[in-house]
Amino acid sequence: MRKNILVTGCAGFIGSAISKKLIDNKYNVFGIDNLSSGKKKNIPKNLKFIVGSCNDQKTLNKFKNINFFSIIHLAGKVGSEISSYNPLMDCENNILATLKLLEFAKKTRCNHFIYASSMSVYGDLGAKPVSENHNCNPKSYYGISKLASENYIKISQNKKLKSTILRLFTVYGPGQNLDNPMQGMISIYLHQIMKNKKLIIKGSDKRVRDFIYIDDLTSFFMKIIGNKKFFNQTLNVGTGKKHTIKEVIKKLRIITKINFPVIFKKSTPLDQFYIFPNIKKLKKFINVKSFKSLDEGLIRLVFYLKKIYD
Ligand SMILES: NC(=O)c1ccc[n+]([C@@H]2O[C@H](COP(=O)([O-])OP(=O)(O)OC[C@H]3O[C@@H](n4cnc5c(N)ncnc54)[C@H](O)[C@@H]3O)[C@@H](O)[C@H]2O)c1
Numbered sequence: 001m002r003k004n005i006l007v008t009g010c011a012g013f014i015g016s017a018i019s020k021k022l023i024d025n026k027y028n029v030f031g032i033d034n035l036s037s038g039k040k041k042n043i044p045k046n047l048k049f050i051v052g053s054c055n056d057q058k059t060l061n062k063f064k065n066i067n068f069f070s071i072i073h074l075a076g077k078v079g080s081e082i083s084s085y086n087p088l089m090d091c092e093n094n095i096l097a098t099l100k101l102l103e104f105a106k107k108t109r110c111n112h113f114i115y116a117s118s119m120s121v122y123g124d125l126g127a128k129p130v131s132e133n134h135n136c137n138p139k140s141y142y143g144i145s146k147l148a149s150e151n152y153i154k155i156s157q158n159k160k161l162k163s164t165i166l167r168l169f170t171v172y173g174p175g176q177n178l179d180n181p182m183q184g185m186i187s188i189y190l191h192q193i194m195k196n197k198k199l200i201i202k203g204s205d206k207r208v209r210d211f212i213y214i215d216d217l218t219s220f221f222m223k224i225i226g227n228k229k230f231f232n233q234t235l236n237v238g239t240g241k242k243h244t245i246k247e248v249i250k251k252l253r254i255i256t257k258i259n260f261p262v263i264f265k266k267s268t269p270l271d272q273f274y275i276f277p278n279i280k281k282l283k284k285f286i287n288v289k290s291f292k293s294l295d296e297g298l299i300r301l302v303f304y305l306k307k308i309y310d
Helices: 013-024 057-061 080-085 087-107 141-156 185-196 214-224 245-256 280-285 294-309
Strands: 004-008 028-033 048-051 070-073 112-118 162-168 170-172 199-202 211-213 233-237 262-265
Touching: 004 013, 013 028, 013 214, 057 087, 070 087, 080 087, 080 141, 087 112, 087 141, 112 141, 141 162, 162 214, 170 185, 170 214, 185 199, 185 245, 185 294, 199 245, 211 214, 211 294, 233 280, 245 294
Parallel strands: 004 028, 004 070, 028 048, 070 112, 112 162, 162 233, 170 211, 199 262
Antiparallel strands: none
């Protein structure tokens, strides 16, 4: 019999990609999204969808009679910048939503709760890769919310409800919202380059990130669902390769073949400077050699975007 999976944030970048992959892998997929940043057109056809917020009990109750094999919690207000303008909204959509969903998971006897946390839980640590057992000192309201959610999840772990916390580093690829100037570094840059033939960078080009391609992430999720190895684990999820923004700009110039000017402006509020994962723990679970390099991912993404911008 097909297993039931609930994907929250199914209209968003990562949620829609995971939902498609789940349907391809013969899962019975249900979804919740309040469409605050996600788009209905992203949701795959065979998904049973309800519009609403995870922090709204009435919305959750619509699925109360379904026994979910797994809940993949991706819904949330994403990013440090947006959290700085409205911390209360951040708290409601990132903390409260997680807590309500956890209660729902317990009541509906869900087996495995998978949470998309973020590198933002760490804060700024200086020039060293960060491992999962490092102290978390979030710099933004968003980071605080992600860490609080992690803690609620950890305290809810028991024999019945298993969970996996994934600290995602910067995810990029087709499907990312191109019109949102506050979310997604690569999508923000490529939108400007391919549409306006110039690039405004907010912050230093010495900042460091690790970029993971969306297809690698969705394939990884398929390995986790209901897999005992991942129960009650917290994992950094990235390629383990660090890139400065300066390197990214250089790659984008070569791959897009557009000789765009770069204008530097002041940093966005609460942005992390140097953040790069130690992925030793991840390597014990999967073979990360299959992850695409940044060059390979960017070539694929630019090829995809040319159809949109040309
Ligand atoms: N994209 C990244 O680089 C990245 C990195 C680290 C962590 N994450 C995490 O992964 C998850 C998905 O991110 P994404 O990039 O797909 O963002 P996204 O904005 O594309 O998707 C989030 C989705 O959640 C929906 N949503 C927001 N609040 C909601 C609520 N209260 N109830 C129901 N739906 C709600 C939005 O409408 C949107 O469709 C987020 O939890 C984010 O914190 C993403």
